[in-house]
Amino acid sequence: xxxxxxxxxxxxxxxxxxxxxxxxxxxxxxxxxxxxxxxxxxxxxxxxxxxxxxxxxxxxxxxxxxxxxxxxxxxxxxxxxxxxxxxxxxxxxxxxxxxxxxxxxxxxxxxxxxxxxxxxxxxxxxxxxxxxxxxxxxxxxxxxxxxxxxxxxxxxxxxxxxxxxxxxxxxxxxxxxxxxxxxxxxxxxxxxxxxxxxxxxxxxxxxxxxxxxxxxxxxxxxxxxxxxxxxxxxxxxxxxxxxxxxxxxxxxxxxxxxxxxxxxxxxxxxxxxxxxxxxxxxxxxxxxxxxxxxxxxx
DNA sequence: AGGTTCGCCTGCGGGC
DNA sequence: TGCCCGCAGGCGAACC
Numbered sequence: 521x522x523x524x525x526x527x528x529x530x531x532x533x534x535x536x537x538x539x540x541x542x543x544x545x546x547x548x549x550x551x552x553x554x555x556x557x558x559x560x561x562x563x564x565x566x567x568x569x570x571x572x573x574x575x576x577x578x579x580x581x582x583x584x585x586x587x588x589x590x591x592x593x594x595x596x597x598x599x600x601x602x603x604x605x606x607x608x609x610x611x612x613x614x615x616x617x618x619x620x621x622x623x624x625x626x627x628x629x630x631x632x633x634x635x636x637x638x639x640x641x642x643x644x645x646x647x648x649x650x651x652x653x654x655x656x657x658x659x660x661x662x663x664x665x666x667x668x669x670x671x672x673x674x675x676x677x678x679x680x681x682x683x684x685x686x687x688x689x690x691x692x693x694x695x696x697x698x699x700x701x702x703x704x705x706x707x708x709x710x711x712x713x714x715x716x717x718x719x720x721x722x723x724x725x726x727x728x729x730x731x732x733x734x735x736x737x738x739x740x741x742x743x744x745x746x747x748x749x750x751x752x753x754x755x756x757x758x759x760x761x762x763x764x765x766x767x768x769x770x771x772x773x774x775x776x777x778x779x780x781x782x783x784x785x786x787x788x789x790x791x792x793x794x795x796x797x798x799x800x801x802x803x804x805x806x807x808x809x810x811x812x813x814x815x816x817x818x
Numbered sequence: 819a820g821g822t823t824c825g826c827c828t829g830c831g832g833g834c
Numbered sequence: 835t836g837c838c839c840g841c842a843g844g845c846g847a848a849c850c
Contacts (some may be wrong), residue, residue, distance in 0.1 A: 522843065522844085523844090554826070554845085590845090592826095592827090592844060593827085593845095594843080648827095650828050650842090651827055651828080652827065693820085694822095698821090698822095713843095757843080759842080760843085779843095799821090799822075799823090800822085
């Protein structure tokens with residue numbers, strides 16, 4: 521599920537609710553996620569300093585380190601009231617004390633009486649049907665965690681550019697779609713946004729990375745940034761089960777040009793879009809708009 | 819070392 | 835109605 525825009529949507533959603541609060545309790549109902557969940561007991565009482573993101577990993581910075589959360593394919597984190605009924609696959613709850621050093625946004629979803637200390641508690645609730653997600657605690661610098669230490673650059677950061685992609689693609693014959701989905705190269709680009717960015721750049725997904733000229737990589741770096749930033753603005757993409765921290769879906773789905781549209785007409789030129797499997801992942805492209813070298817008829 | 823495939827899970831839609 | 839199959843937003847491990 522969640523690619524960078526969905527994770528960022530979640531980050532922005534939970535940030536104002538948890539920053540400044542202290543962990544009151546962590547309830548783990550099912551430890552069997554991607555890796556067995558094993559959190560230290562001394563997290564209780566620690567204050568949340570910030571909520572960050574590295575690639576598709578959410579980083580809850582607390583006093584002694586970071587809670588590192590990955591949503592896998594089907595995970596979601598929601599802010600709910602402490603009386604919210606449990607649903608299937610609600611695997612982890614992180615309960616926070618009512619004290620807070622930050623002002624909440626208007627429109628609280630938690631059912632509570634204003635000013636009441638005890639009823640002001642909120643839960644950060646993790647639901648994950650497929651259990652491909654993960655929860656870890658890491659002391660100190662998050663970048664040294666084994667899951668994060670070899671991650672590539674942030675696509676919305678300064679290090680990411682056409683020049684960077686061009687340099688890293690030398691002598692690599694891997695399909696360009698697989699290259700931009702490789703988290704050691706650039707983080708956060710999953711199956712949906714890879715297909716969309718390649719369409720916007722006019723590049724055929726199966727093109728060998730080393731055959732693409734730098735000019736075309738300039739264009740690709742731009743469209744990757746564009747599609748991710750656009751999707752963040754719209755709260756991510758909801759195909760089936762993604763919901764933001766307020767339980768609402770994302771609206772970027774209606775902006776998708778190729779993903780999930782195999783055998784349908786291209787929205788630009790009306791040529792039938794072509795489906796293909798690349799690296800075990802379904803992809804879709806327009807045979808007319810997407811020519812290997814980025815040539816576009818426009 | 820780069821490239822490819824596997825496997826972890828549940829849920830859902832389509833075909834029969 | 836029900837069963838079986840294939841497929842789904844990720845990604846590290848284990849293969850060549």
